[in-house]
Amino acid sequence: MAVLDGTMRAVVVHGAGDLRLEHRDVPAPGPGEVAIAVRYGGICGSDLHYWRHGAVGEFRVREPLVLGHEVAGTVHALGDGVESVTVGAPVTVHPATPCGACRQCLGGRPNICPNARYLGSAARFPHVQGGFADVLVVREDQVIALPAGLDLRRAAVVEPASVAWHAVRQLGDARDSRVLVTGAGPIGCLVVSAxxxxxxxxxxxxxxxxxxxxxxxxxxxxxxxxxxxxxxxLTADAAIESSGSPAGFNTCLRAVDRGGLVVGLGLLPPGDSPIAANLIVTRELRVVGSFRFDREPGDVLAALSDGRLAVDPVITQVVPLDALGDAFPLAGDPTRSCKVLLDFAGGTP
Ligand SMILES: [Zn+2]
Ligand SMILES: [Zn+2]
Incomplete structure (x- = not known):
């Protein structure tokens, strides 16, 4: 962490192609909040969309937005009343804050809460500022303590690994099954691990x-x-579409057995997509979406700790924050990288 004179660095997108490393005041945690000294931040497909297009799907950047929702670090300061964590503890962050009161939340599916806020997202206005900053303040219930011995690099991929874990859970019992995964980006690769x-x-x-x-x-x-x-x-019992392309979706629909299951995980281009929908009818396919995650970080951390979940090959580069201008083009090139982490250690504040 590089904090000087009460200011910190933050990765801010102002519009398409306009990404800046800026100085901001270090935020102080209010009652029930925790300040985290961010060490690593994973660059996600949505961050790349905000950088390239100034938008993710229909969500357009309308004010400067701090990117980032895949972060790991240590507890920096506690607001009043926080008792579940201590200063210095290694943690990661659940990026979602669902409303807790809607039908979906009350029904145990807060990941599809229509009122949810998500770190580093322009879905709402004012935007929810993200975690690519030296210090990030979140609610206490968003803080996820790490098991002893788990390093912060691996912890930085708990968020995308939880997305993958949730998608695999949509299969029900995957034991001994034949599964097709279309798209081997970071999420598709983490689906393979899961x-x-x-x-x-x-x-x-x-x-x-x-x-x-x-x-x-x-x-x-x-x-x-x-x-x-x-x-x-290709043939399979089930498929997880992770490419975000109609062509990938169609490969899944064609490959699964009659009566099989297709999980839609990759976000398709905005608007309607042409897919081979007749196959859903004539082969009685089941198609189910998979969006973000709920309590999966607990399972992911346990599986990371006991070695069941491999993630190291996914993390292809760790780039110091000072080289931000290289990190985003690198993360956006699937021939050169899988998951790129920004390293907030050191550097010039
Ligand atoms: Zn992500
Ligand atoms: Zn809700």
Whole structure:
């Protein structure tokens, strides 16, 4: 952490292509809040969208937005009444704050709460400022203490690993099943890891580039397929669509057995997407979405601790914050990187 004279660094997007490293006042935690000294921040697809397009889907940046929702660090200061953590403890953060009062929240599915706020998101106005900053203040119930011995780098991927874990959970019991994963970006690769942990027998992964497939293989994919080489012969009991493309979705619909299950995880382009919907009808396919996560970080941390969940091959680069201008193009190039972490240690405040 680099804090000087009460100011800190923050990664702020102002619009398409306009990403700045700025100085902000260090925020102080209010009652029931915790200030975290951020050490690592994982660059996510949504961060890349805000940087490139000034928007994620329909959510446009309308005021300067601090990016980032995949962070790990140590507790820096406590607001009044906080008792569950101590200063200096290693932690990660649950980026969502659901309302707790709607039908979805009361029904045990807060990840699809229509009123939820999410770190580093322009979905609401004022925007919810994110965690790519030396100091991040969140509610006490968003702070997730790390098990002893888990390093902060791995902790920085607990958020995307929880997204993957939630998607695998949508399969029900994945043990001994044959699963297709379309798209080997960071999320698709973490889906492979989560499928391994869940005991899947076959994990077939497709992508348009060879480099991401090599990461998927390192994580336990039993077969990798370059899309250009043809996907017509693929068969599976279930599929998890992680590419965010209609073509990937169609590969899933065609590959699963009659009566099979397709989990939609990757966000498709904004608007309506053309998919082979007749297959859903004539083959009685089940199609279910998977959005963010709820309590999965607990399972992910346990699986990281006992070695069931492999994530190291996903983290391909750790870039110091001073090299921010290189980090985003790197993270946006699937032939050069999988998950890129920003390192907030050191540097010039
Ligand atoms: Zn993310
Ligand atoms: Zn709610």
């Amino acid at each position: 499928l391994r942990a869940a005991g899947a027998a076959e994990i077939v992964v497709t992508d348009v580039h060879p480099e991401p497939l090599a990461v998927a293989a390192a994580l336990g994919a039993t077969r990798t397929v370059l899309v250009g080489d043809g996907t017509d012969d």
